[in-house]
Each structure stands twice: as structure tokens, then as C-alpha cells.
Amino acid sequence: MTDEPAAEPPAPGRRPDPGPGHRAEGAPTRGRLRSSMRPRLSRGQLLAALLCGVLGFALVVQVRQTQTGGLSSLRQSELVGLLDTVSERAARLDAEARQLQDSSERLRSGVDRSAAAEQAAEARLEELSILAGTATAAGPGIELTITDPQHQVNAAILLDTLQELRDAGAEAVQIGSGSTQVRVVASTSFVDDPRGVRVDGQVLVAPYQYRAIGDPPTLSAALGIPGGVLEVLREHQASGQVTSMTNLLVSALRPVPTAQYARPAPAAS
Numbered sequence: 001m002t003d004e005p006a007a008e009p010p011a012p013g014r015r016p017d018p019g020p021g022h023r024a025e026g027a028p029t030r031g032r033l034r035s036s037m038r039p040r041l042s043r044g045q046l047l048a049a050l051l052c053g054v055l056g057f058a059l060v061v062q063v064r065q066t067q068t069g070g071l072s073s074l075r076q077s078e079l080v081g082l083l084d085t086v087s088e089r090a091a092r093l094d095a096e097a098r099q100l101q102d103s104s105e106r107l108r109s110g111v112d113r114s115a116a117a118e119q120a121a122e123a124r125l126e127e128l129s130i131l132a133g134t135a136t137a138a139g140p141g142i143e144l145t146i147t148d149p150q151h152q153v154n155a156a157i158l159l160d161t162l163q164e165l166r167d168a169g170a171e172a173v174q175i176g177s178g179s180t181q182v183r184v185v186a187s188t189s190f191v192d193d194p195r196g197v198r199v200d201g202q203v204l205v206a207p208y209q210y211r212a213i214g215d216p217p218t219l220s221a222a223l224g225i226p227g228g229v230l231e232v233l234r235e236h237q238a239s240g241q242v243t244s245m246t247n248l249l250v251s252a253l254r255p256v257p258t259a260q261y262a263r264p265a266p267a268a269s
Contacts, residue, residue, distance in 0.1 A: 130172050133183035133254035137172035141213035141248035142220055144229075145241045148206035152236035155190035155197045158208060161229045162188075168222035170212040174252040177204040181252040206238075216244035 129135035144161070146153060158175070162184060165173055173184040182188070182199045191198045196205035212219055220242050223229045233240045 137250045144210040146208040150237040170214040172213040183252040
């Protein structure tokens with residue numbers, strides 16, 4: 001039997017060496033401490049994150065399809081019609097710009113300034129009278145007759161029809177049914193009525209008839225585009241008949257209102 005050397009007693013004030021593998025009771029190891037501080041994702045959170053990712057991807061695909069599918073779904077004839085409408089609007093705006101530029105140059109030239117100013121003032125007065133509905137108007141345009149056997153056409157549809165005509169360049173419009181005709185101006189209102197649609201206080205019943213002065217091909221194309229007025233009418237079991245005319249008369253007039261509060265402002269000194 002071999003005698004083992006006796007362990008040296010620890011120095012005073014010094015803790016004994018715990019030796020390899022020894023861990024103080026209650027002290028977590030470094031690995032366990034890190035794992036306890038790391039957040040853990042539950043199965044529900046992982047599933048929610050996955051669903052959010054799938055939903056986001058679907059929304060992006062839908063937006064891209066909507067942006068690229070608007071024109072790609074149209075037929076060639078429909079695309080040609082849209083292009084013609086845009087081209088005609090651009091040509092009309094160019095002609096108006098040239099006319100205004102010519103008037104401006106005549107007024108600035110000083111040659112026969114008074115005659116040019118008088119002529120420009122008279123032309124402007126005629127235009128304002130037509131826009132205000134206090135003067136009759138004549139020119140090329142279209143007639144739109146709306147039949148509504150199921151009584152599905154309401155004030156909103158008639159207002160959208162007016163907006164389509166205005167966007168297509170209609171310069172003078174009247175709407176009526178039978179002997180009742182209403183001149184359409186900026187303040188015209190459309191309200192549903194049990195008997196039909198009330199336009200500026202006048203009750204109109206189907207069939208409704210629009211008379212709009214403007215470029216006939218442009219006005220007709222605007223009403224017939226996909227999702228336009230004619231398609232909306234068909235969706236409501238109604239129909240619209242468009243007739244182009246070379247000389248259309250808009251004869252309905254509006255009385256000149258009397259201002260109750262407004263007065264001419266004094267000239268600036």
C-alpha cells in the first residue's frame with residue numbers, strides 16, 4: 001500500500017480550488033444564461049409571419065396585374081378608338097391655344113388695338129353666354145337617348161353620363177324628357193325622385209335624352225369605351241342610342257339669376 005502525499009491545507013483567506021467540473025450551486029452556466037435571454041417564437045407567431053408574407057406577395061402580384069392589365073385586355077378596335085379620342089382632344093386643345101395666342105398678339109401689337117379688343121370682348125361674351133346657358137348654341141354633336149324599362153337608371157348614372165360628355169369636350173348640353181328640357185350648366189344638380197330624376201327642380205322620366213355639342217366621333221367614342229356609359233346602362237337593364245348630327249341645336253335656356261348678396265368689387269386704387 002502506497003502512501004499518498006497529504007493535500008496541503010489552503011492558505012489563510014484563500015478559497016479552496018473547487019477543481020475541474022465543479023459548479024457552484026445555483027449559478028447558471030454561460031450557455032444556459034444566453035439561451036434564457038434569447039426570445040423564443042411560438043408556433044402561432046411563425047404561422048402568422050408566414051401568412052403575412054404570403055398575403056404581401058399576393059397583393060404585389062394583384063397590383064402589378066391591375067396596372068398592366070388595364071389596356072392589355074382591350075381589343076385592337078377599342079385601343080384604336082381610345083387613341084383617336086386622345087388625338088382629337090390634343091388637336092382641339094392645340095387649336096384653342098393657337099387662337100388664344102393670335103388674340104394675345106393682336107392685342108399687344110397696338111395696330112387697330114381698339115377693334116381687336118372689341119372683337120375679342122364680343123367673342124368672349126358669346127362664349128360665356130353659352131357656358132352660362134343664357135344663349136342658344138348650334139353645331140355638330142350627338143343625341144343620346146336612354147331607355148329604362150326596368151326603372152334602374154338613377155341620378156348617379158345620369159350625372160356620370162354628363163361627366164363623360166364633358167370630359168370628351170362637350171361645350172353645350174341639355175337633358176330632357178318629352179317637352180321638359182333643362183340646360184346643363186356648372187351648377188346643375190341631379191336628385192333621385194320617386195317619379196324619375198329631378199334635374200334642377202324639373203322632374204324627368206325615361207326615356208332621357210341628352211343633346212351635346214362637340215366633336216361627334218370623340219363624344220361617341222367616350223360613351224362606348226369599356227366600362228363607359230353604354231356598358232353601365234346595359235348592366236342596369238337599360239340601353240343607350242347614340243346619333244351623330246352635323247347641325248345640332250341646344251335651345252333650352254336658363255334664366256339669368258339675380259344676385260342677392262354679390263356686388264361688383266370696387267376697382268383697386
